[in-house]
Every structure is written in C-alpha cells, then in structure tokens.
Amino acid sequence: MKRTLTSLVQDFRVGLRLLAREPAYAMTAIAGLGIGLAACLLLLGFVRYSWQYNAHVPDAARVYVVKQRHNADPLAPSYDQAPTMLYGAARQLAGVEQAAAYVTWVPLTLTENSRPYKVAALAVTPGFERMTGVQAIHGDVAEALARPDGLVLTEAAALRLFGTADVLNRTVAAATVHEHRAALRIAAVVRTPPANSTIPFEALHGMASAIVPPDARQEALTGEQGWWGYVLVKLAPGASPAGVAAGLQQALDRMPFAQAVAANARTALGSRKAMEVQLAPLTDAYFDHDVAVNFFSMRIERGDRAVAGGLAVVGVLVLALAAVNYANLATIRVIRRRREIGLRKVLGAGLGRLALQFTAEALAVSLLATLLGLLLAWLALPLFGAAMNRDLSTLLSAQNVAAALLAGVGLGLVTAAYPAWTAFRVRPAHALAGRPDAEAPGGARLRKALAMLQVAAALALASYAIAVGWQTRHAIHASPGFDPRPLLVLELPEQHNPKISAPARGLLQALTRDAAVAGVAISTDPVGAARDPWHTGLRSVGGAEVATDIKSVSSEFFTVYGIAPVTGRLFSSRTDREDDVEPLVVNQLAARLLGFAHADQAIGQVVQFRKGKQWIAKRIVGVAPEVRFQSMKVTPGPVAYELWTAGSVLTVRAAAAPAAAEQAIRTAWQRYFPDAPLDVRGAQDIYASGYADELRLAGLLAMATAIALMLAASGAYVLAADAISRRTREIAIRKLHGARGRDIGRLVARELAALGAIPAVAGLPLAAVAIERYLSGYVERAPMGWWPLVCALVLGVVTTGVAGARHTWRAVRLQPAAVLGS
Template identity: 35%
Template sequence: MKIRDLKIAWRILLKQPGHSLIVFLGLSVSFCVCFLLLGYARYSFEYDTHVPDAKRIFLVKHRLNVLGYPAWVDFNDWPLKASLSQSGIPHRLSFVGIDSPSMSVDSRTARKTLLAHVDENFPSMFAIKTLQGDLHATLAKPDAIALTVKTAAKFFGTEQALGRSLTIENTPFYVGALIQDPPDNTTLAFEALKGSHEESYRRAYVQLPPHVDVRMVEKHLQAVADETPFSKAHQNQATSKVRNASEKKAIEIRLTSLADTYFDRDLVGLNNLVRGDGRIVFALSAVALLILFLAATSFINLNVARTLRRQKEIGVYKMLGVSRTRIIAQFINESLLLSFAATILGLLLAWLVLPLFSELMNRQLGELFCLSNLAWSLLFALMVGLLMSLYPTWLALCVNAQHALAGRGNSETLAGTRLRHGLTILQFGSAMAFGAVALAIAWQTAYSTKANLGFVPDNLLVLPFNSDLSEADSRTFRDALLRLPYVKDVAVSFWPVGEDKAGVGFASLRASNGINVYPNEEGVSLNFFAVHGVKFLAGRDFDAKIDAPKAAKKMVLNLAAVKALGFPTPQAAVGQFVQNIRGKPEQVQIIGVVPNLRYRSAHDAEVPRSFIPAFWPNTLTILTDGNLPEAATHIAGLWQQHFPKETFDIKSSTSLIAQNYEEDLRMSKLLMIAAILSLVIAASGIYVLSAYSVQRRVQEIAIRKIYGAKTKAIALLLGKEFAVIMLGSALIGLPLGAFAISHYLSSFVERAPMGGWTLLFALSVALLIAMISSLRHALLAMRISPMSALRD
C-alpha cells in the first residue's frame, strides 16, 4: 500500500461527498451496533470464567414433580452433605445463601446489600481474593463480615474499612476482611460475605475431580432423594398426571456446571441468580451482523456506480500498462480507507452510548473497551473492507479499455444488477420484519401489563416488610400508615401480586373425590382482596368477626385451584371442605373463589393458589387515593421515623407487574432501534441506487423525451424498478415478520388481539421512506435536457 493510493482513494470519495457521507455514516453506525452487541455476546459467554474450575463446579438443583407446576429451584432441603460424605465420591461442597438485608454504618447510610452466607470452602472454590485482613478467620466468627472494595467505599468512602463497625438488620458486625470485587459477569453476585454453616434452603455447589462422572453423581443423589421422607410421603399422593409422566420422581435432581449456569433455562426466575437467555444473545448477534451487512450493501451499490462512471479512467490505466495488481490494490485501498474510518467513528459512537446501552441491557458493560475487543474490531474492519471491495474490483478488472474509451462500456452484467437489486430488497425486507416484530412485542407487553390481571393495580403501592404484625412496633407503623394523608387502607401478604413465588410455599389439599392438589399458599390479611379490588367469582371474602387468622380453618381459592380440585364451577366449590394433609391433617372450608390474580407473567399459565388468613407478612400493600408520588413521600418520612436503619424500597404495583416483562421490553427497544437503523441504511441504499439508475439511463430518457414522452411516462419508467424492489421486500420481510411474531406470541398464554396491523404499519413506513429516498433523483430525471444529455 502506498500513500499515493490512499490520496487517490480519498479524492474518489470526495467526488460525491453527499453519497459518500451517507454511506460512511451508515457504516459507522453499523460498526457501533456490532461492537456493542457482539461485545455483549462475548461478555455473556464469559460468565464465571474467572473461576478456575468452573466446568467442574456444579450447581445442585431439584424440582418437586408432585406440584402441578414443577419448577427447578436451587435451595437444598434434603441430606445432601451426608449423602455425599458417605458415598466415597471425591468432592468439595459449598453452601451459599444470598439475601439483601439493610446494612448501615449510621441511620443515614442504610442500604440493601447483597450478602452471601458462605462456608469455609467457598473462597477457594470461587477464587475469592483477599486484599486486607484474614478472610478465613472472618468467616469463622459470628460477628465478622467481609466487604468488597466497592461496598466498603459506599459505606466508608476513602477511610480505612478494616475493623470498622456496621449493623445488619440492627445486629452489630465488624469488618474483618476486604476482598476483591467479583467481576460483573458472574452468576453469583455479592457485595459482602458472612460465615455460615447452615445447609437447609441454601444454594449448593459441588466440585468434582475430572475423573468423576457427573451423571454417576446425579444418579447417586437421585437415589438418596428417593429415600427422603418427602419422597416416600408423596409416592402415593402424586396426581395421576405426574404418575403417568415418564415415571417422574417426587424429587428430581440435576447438576448444572457453573460454566453453563448463566444460560440454564431451568433456572429462570431464581432469586439472586444472574442469568441470561442464550437464544436472545445469538439473535442479537445475528441482528448486529445483518445490520452491518446491510450497510456494506449500500457501500457496494455506491462503489459499483462509481466504478461504472470510472470506466474511462480505468481504460486509460490499462492502456498505459498499469498492472492488474495495482488496480486491485487501488480498489481495495478505497474500501479499507472507508472501513477503517467508519470503524474509528463507530467506536467513538459506541463509547458515547455505552452508558445507555448498559442501562438498557441491565448489565455493567464498562469493560467492553478492552484491548482485545479493540483489536478484534480493527481485524473485523479489515475483513469487512476486503469483502466490500470484491465485487467493485471484479467489475474494474472486467473493463474493456477500447470500449471504455469509445464510451460504449458497461461492465456490469445482468446478473450483477440483479444481485445489487436483491441486496436492496434484503435491506428493506429486513427493516419491515424488524419494525413489525418490535411493534408486536411492544403491543403484547402493554396488553399483558394491563389486561386480565384479576385485580386493580392503579392506586396501589407495595412495600417490603419483614416484621410480624404481632409485634407492637409493627402494629404501630401499620396504624400510623392508615392515618397518613392519601392512604386509604393497608393489606399485608406473604408476597406481592406480580412477584412469582410459585413453589416456594405450598399446601397439600385433598378433595372428597380423592384428587390431590398442591397449590401455592398465600398468607394474606383479611382485607387483602378489598384493598386489591378483587371481585369474587363465588362465595365471600374473609370476615374479621369469624375468620381470625389463628382460629379460622377457612381459605379462598383461585379459579385454577378450583379446576384442579375437580369442581365443575366456582359456586360448586364454595362451602366444601378439603383436607390439608401437609403437616398435621386438618379440614379446611372453602369460603370463596377469586379470579386468577396475575402473580406470574402472561408467558406462563397462572398456578393454583390458596389464600389463608395470616399476619406474618413479607409485604405491605397500600391503597392510596390515586396520588402515588405524594403518598410515597409521606410513607418514606414515616418509615424513617420507625425504621431508620432499614432500607426503604417502595414501588407501585404497576411497576412491579412491569418487571415481569423487562426482557420483552428490552427486546422491543433493541428491535425498534434495529428497524430504524435498517430503514435508514435501506433509504441510503435506495438513494444511491436511484442516482445510479438515473445516470445509467440518461440517454434513454433523453431519447424518450425527444420522441414525445411526458413526465408521467418518465416517472412510470423509473417507478417500475423501485416497485419491483418494494414488492420483493414485502414478499421477504412480511412473511419473516409474521413468522417471528407468531413464534413470539406462542410463548404467551394470553395474547393481545393484534391481527396484521403491525405488518401493514411496517410496510407503509418502508414504502414512504423509499418514495422519499428516490424522489430527488426522479425529479432530476424528469428535468433532464435531451440536448445536453445526448451531447455528453
């Protein structure tokens, strides 16, 4: 490569600055998108790679198949440690429990902190690096805690943290060690460590040597689980559906390696476990490459047009004896110059939008601009530049010098023209598909957050609250809430509606017909349904006079539980008795039936639920008069008075429901951005293509005008070419969009009434943009002077 070649390439680009700028900006934005999305993909595939033996550390998970909605959970409530110790299998075992207690140095610094309760094996298994203090001694002491560097800075600033005191849920601790921050891409995120030797209801990780077969360990643990009291007790109580389902066990055991945990689809919805969807990561990577391909297509269209206009120049080169190698080098240099310049601008754009992208993806992606990623970007730019130069270079080599100098050259074959038209069709087809799918996801998400919820969330605020209302301080706070302005009533419950805790706590009910059902058990206050605006399908609500929590043997069922128990109608269930056979058997009367309150997202069918009176809550649900911001402000002040060292974390019920659709909203935003970028790139492609088409047909248009062709005829002549392109785009993009929409909606049990409006809207926008993009050159063609055109 010579400096002279680069100067020539630069002058060629500046001959048509408008066209060059459009293509250059399209390439730059596409490189920006590629860097962010492919960087995110790499970040996702590197989860937990900081752990040296990640492929041989396994998360122990199990599910209860006796439930009508079996879900994989990660806590351990059976004799795992004893069974492995007695098996003779070489291993190391670590139990980890993660919660988010309020941690504070004083009343002004209270904040929820991810606290991991771990044993002595955890630091070595997960490569925890100690920076100050003695981590093993800290974990052995009941009043000591280890903080990460970032957490220590949050509480103590630049002051020395080691040896300082803080409180966790009003219990004093001191900082015994300072540890390195875990990387952002870890499935086991924490901000502090505390020693604990408890095993039950904690996440279990087992490390196995390379020669130990993990499936053999699974079989051993399955055999142990089959002998637990729970499995034996439920062998004859499982529903007929479970008994016939491939001989499933009451407790089913599986092991997932730490290296595969992030993409393990079984672990969707687990608390305090970071995970992602591999299908989405692959899809976003494909979108990034497709957008880059579409932008490169615009450059190829522009370069082909330039090559055809440079035929005399190329003919002169050949007549002067310029070698084929020099011609090839010239065209490759032009492509590489544009590719590298676009890459540099694209990286700058990526750096500017990275904070927004990190927020959109809900990941800390500050490390994307590492040396390896930048090196890969430059290598990628080199490859793209070389690929973009192939077709224009081939056209240049095919130029016949004599024909070109005589003005008769036209090196592009019919196949080449069709190829470029096909690429333009792909541009608009992709834009149509992206736009239609993005609109469909947004429409379905909006529908899911508002329709068929079973309750009225508009005026509700949700406040986590872990104190028992039998305690005086808790009752005092609840009573003070009721006296606040804007507050009309307060209900308590185990969990808020909109937060899926299916399988965490369940009852075991047997109807008189012998059917066993294991509904999720929801403890609620007597005014729970009134506060939530629930309309009963049959029966009555709880009554404070006769349904006191400690004395009542009454329950309310949702519609799913009524159907599961075999009652033909909600009315038929009211007044009936069912036996609760979990724990001490007792007869419980069904006093009412409510609709299926939407605890889960609309992706999943609502599960059977039983509601029982209870006053040991995890959640306060506050009914306001509709002025949510003012009510939240007054509640915050009251909270500070009663619980100054605990974190205040209030949310609207509507926002809590929306959290179930965060992934859907994220995909909708990304696809909408992809659709906009595709439309812009396609518009630039049409713009360049129309310029080339008009230039190629100047003499034809001039002759037609001499023979009396009107403006309308010229417009139709040019319009036919673009009509074919848009028809082809619709035939490709709309079926792809319809297929993708159908596939997406198939994951919902409740679908929005949609029809084909998203497809028609995407088609209309694409047509409008195509018309605007080609309008300028069409008008120029209509104003062509026949004499000037023929003289040229």
C-alpha cells in the first residue's frame, strides 16, 4: 500500500511537469473543468440554500405553520396568518409539544443619536425563542421578552445601530407608526437569523411590552376580535397534523367572530367552514406560493420547487459536460502519446502502473481545476447573490469547500477511466512502428457520441433560455391596458393616508400644485402588485352573486392612468365626489358575468354590493377596459372600481420628464415625511418586479448556455482535430488525384455537419417539449413559434463551424509531399 501511494505521488509530480510542458492542453483542460465546477458549485449551492430554509429551527420537521382560508370571501386565497387566539388553543391540544405566536402589528423605529432607524421587529409570545432556536450572545432572551421594557436585538441590528454588539443594558427610544412611544432597555443580543429563514427579524419584544399599544396588547393576549398573526405549533413525535388541525378548527368555530357570518353567506358556504384551518410544514414554507400577502404580511422572498430542481439538473449537466470535454481531451492526448506508452510497456510497466500514472495525471488536472473553480465561484459569488436576490455569503463555507474538493478528487478518478483504458489497448510493437491502433473503432465512435451529446445539450439549453428570456421580456413590456412610461408610484408611510393623515393630505396637495406633475391618484394597491387584495360579491337584480376583485381608487385614478371607457364614463373629479358610495365602474368581464350581454346594457343599472354582512346598492356608471393587475400567469377575473381615498398608494403622472416629477416628489416628501424612507418606482418597474424569478431564471440559463456552448466548441475543436489527423493521408491522396481546396473543404464540412445535425435531431425536440411546459404556465404567450429552436440551431452551427475552422483551413492547405514523404 505504501509503495502504491509513493508511486501515485511520484506520478502526480510527473503529471504536473507534463502539464507544464503542454500549456495549451493544460489551460484548455483546467479552464473547461474549472468553469464547469464553478457553475455547478454556485447552482447546487443555491439549490441547497433553498432546500435548507428554516433548517436552523430545532426539530424543524415537527414544526408547522397554521394557515387559514376565509371561505366567506369567495375569491380569498390562503394566508400563512391566523387568529392569534389559536396560539392559546394549540397549547391545550393533545399532540402539541409547543406553540408560539408572533405578530408584526407594531413596526418599530429606534432612535440613536437623534437618528431614527426602522427595524424589523416582532412581538412574540413566551417560548418563541426556544421553539425557533434563537441563540443568545449576551443576556437572557426569555427574561428580556418577559420585561415590559425589555428589547432583544440581533447582532447585525446592534452593529447597524451602534457599531458594536456590546450594547447590553443600553436604553433606546422606541416609537411605532401609531405614535406610541416608550423607552426600552436592550436586555439581550442574539445571533442574527440565517438568511434562509422565513421568520426574519432584527428585534424582538414580548406581547406585554410597553411599546405595544393597549388595544393590540389586549388582542394579542385574548384574541377576542380575531386579529391575524403568525402561529407555530410543534407536534409531539408521532402526532397527527390532521388531528391537531381538527382541534384548532373546533376552537376557532367556537369563537364569536367566526360565528358572525351573514345568513346568505352561510348558505353559500354550505358544508364549508367560514374560516378553514390548515397546518403546513415550516420546512416547506419557502416554497409555499399558495399564500397571499396583506398589509401585515412579512415580506418574504419565496422560491419554486420546480425551478430549484431544474437548477440542480442544469448544474449537474454543466459539470457532466465539462467532465466529458476533459475525458475527450485526455483521450486524444493518450493517442498522441502512444509511442511513449508503448516504450513504457516494453520497459516493463504493467497495467497497474499505467493506471496509477493516468489516475495521477487526471487528479492533477481535476485538483487544479477545482482550485480554479473555487476561485471563480468566490469571485462570482457577490454578483450571483445579487442576481438571485439572496444573501449567499455562507455558500462557500468550509463544509461546502471540503465537499467541492472531494468532488474534484472523485471527478479526477472518474475521468481517468477511459483515457487509462485507451492506454491499456496500446500495442507496443504497433505504436513503436508508427501504426495508429491506439484506439479501437468503438472508442472513436464513443468519443464522437460524447461530443455530440455536448452539442445537443448546448442546443437544448440555448433554445430553452431564449424562450424563457423572450417570454419574460414580452410579459414585462406588454401593454397592461395603459401607458406606464409617465407614471411614478410611491407608498405613504404606514398608518398614513389622505383620509386621516394631515401630512399625507399636505403631500397630495403639494404634488397636485407642482408644474412637473400632471395628476395624482390614490389607490389601495400599486397596479401590477396586489399587496392587500379585497374581493366581494356583486349581483344584479335577479342575478347570481359574482365574486369580484374590488379596486378602491380616487376620482382621478382613470385620468392619471390614461384609461378611456369602453362605454359610459369613468370616475372623474369633475363629476364625482370622493368617497361617494353610489357610483361603480366594472370591467367588461364583470359586466358579462353580471348578465349584461353588451357593455352598453350595464350603464345606469343598479347592482348589489356585499360589504361585510350587508348589501348596499351601487349604480354602474361606466365599463372600463381590461387592465392587467397581476402577472400573465394569473387568469384575469372580474374587477369593479369604487371611490375610496383611504388608500396609501399614490400614482403620479409626469407632466413632461419623469425625472422632473420624481424630483418634485422627493422635495415634497422631505417636507412632510422627513424621517420616513421614500421608495419611488416607475409603473413599468412594478410589473418587472413581478417577474423577478423569471428574470433570474433567464439569467442563469443564459450563463449555463454560454458555458455549454463553450464546452461544445471545445469538444468540436478536438473532434475536428482528431478527424483531420485520422484522414491526413486520405486528404493527401485526394489532392494528388486532383481534388481542389473547396473539395477538401466540403469533405471536412460534411464531417462537422454531422456534429451539428445529429445533436439537433436529438436535443431540439426535447427542448420543444420543455418550452411548451414552461409556456403552459402563462395565460398570454409571446409570439415566438419555432424561432427559439431555429436560433439555437444557428448558434450550434456557428459554434461547430468556428471550432472546426482552423482544422478545415489546415486540411485545405495540406501539402501531399510533406505527408506521404514522412
């Protein structure tokens, strides 16, 4: 064993010296394998990061999120929030080991050195820290949460606010958006939660904290009114989630707010519960796209299982293509070294000794490539993290680096197999006599098939990437039903809207008077990004109830957005009073579902509008065209517009240049909200943000395609070189018999054409199926037809053509005398 290890080390050193003597081969082999390893490391690291969301929570597999769906609202989605009273009910149920709740009702601003800092604060119940694995650095977390003046900060928040984590017992002034104030003492500092957590926070305090307003404290402790918060339950080993959910459902059904359902709504519910409780695993929360957001939702980036799985496949595929590329390069190198191998066999080298030599050489390449891959991954990590919109700073942890080094060793062992087998087949007598029998015909066909596999994978990736990118571009830039270019959107600070807030009214008036602003509208949501959707029922006289999406807007909404009526009129400050309850505007789909065959028939008709337990009468004054409020993945539904100025979203129409209007907004904002951050976005950017995942996917696919095409080009280059080398004498004889340069060019071109045509037949149909599956998720598709496949085919032809151009030129310029005379 010791002798074998010594021989391996010696061969490793020899391999390094051989690589140094062949810099072109070494650079090509190491760079190709290193780039593939870097891409694979980043992609698989991101996939692992995604699958480990909430893994830091103790016994995370037994922790569940209490979800609910308000069935009384016909279009209501599921929420990962539930009435906080379920926390107390859960603690009494058999099978529940622990329960905890946390709420975001009390957004905090902490003041340090007269400078306000907004912090992501959670008000939590006792035991939250044990259940979620909060780790103290300084102080006692449980004691801090029990104190009325206690505050817990994360290490990152302490560094951001004070520049140090040694802040125990410091007092800070705290304020809420409700203008409630208190002096809090930092009684504990804890480790910052991992980035891959769906329970992010910077500060914690108890429900009985002095900073919690009295009404919120009462509700948090009793749950009398059914306010929603986040409820977690940890099941005992072997407990049934369905049984616990049933117990929570029974507790909820007994509450007065759950029983206060109008008779007609109860009839419509049938056997369904007014509010239906579910338990969802905390470990699946990151991938849970069924939950909707509302005003008090935590802003959490969520992932997609299919995308994560697809990225894992792409990462492994890129690494496999890099390994195939290296194996081909190494095999060609073995063929060129057949005289050396034959001589070593004559001198007594056995098969085992040869296997050690080629294994050592492959390990030398793979380890150097792994080091290069780690360096490239480290350099690319900030850009990759920014592109994925995730904090991936821990991706290159010591554990992951060690795994990458082990993978590099394993890759070296695997890729050494075929070159070593080729070396075993070298016959010393034939090799020393110059006869080219180093590789069997089957081996040459295998290498050609592997090179074609590289091209096929590159073509499939390229066509899929083009389709994803084009569909995403189409979705972002397609007309939403108005021209978004002159529109700027901003949100007022929490608890501020023009209906109740003097600063908000002042800001609105200042913008209206500014010459750079053509108009200002109020709404509850930014168009294109539903933050707090509201649905209710509409019904015409004698008609059935129609579940409708309600948009609450000011009278200037349609004017600012530049939307003209299909028929009738839309809201206008010249004809409508703000907050008038009677006028209603519906879209064309809502008019049809209400029973009006033509839009004109809806004008002037009175419909019933369900508001809580009551039905109120509204008159349809106009029918609006279809406006795309959500992404193209969501089927448009019926929409109705009501007049209401309690929204917190302002849309500003620029009179000329949007930049001048933005400057006017910033100037006025500084006057009325000097301590609040301002976020101004173009209306087009809001639509683009809805396709952030698709943009990231398109970028990753483009990166993978570029790497795959590079590896395919390398494989085509090697294959072309091998083909010309094998047919050198044939080409020379053809020239002696009168073949011209273009005849030789066509001969080589046919060889290269097979390298492009066969992979196209194999790879493009698979890509077409994948593209169709991807596009099936969209309600509206970009007009693309077959051109992504055609573009990918052109890319493949160009890639193989450029890769084989040098060898084609060498074959055309070949001198028969130099070949046949040697």
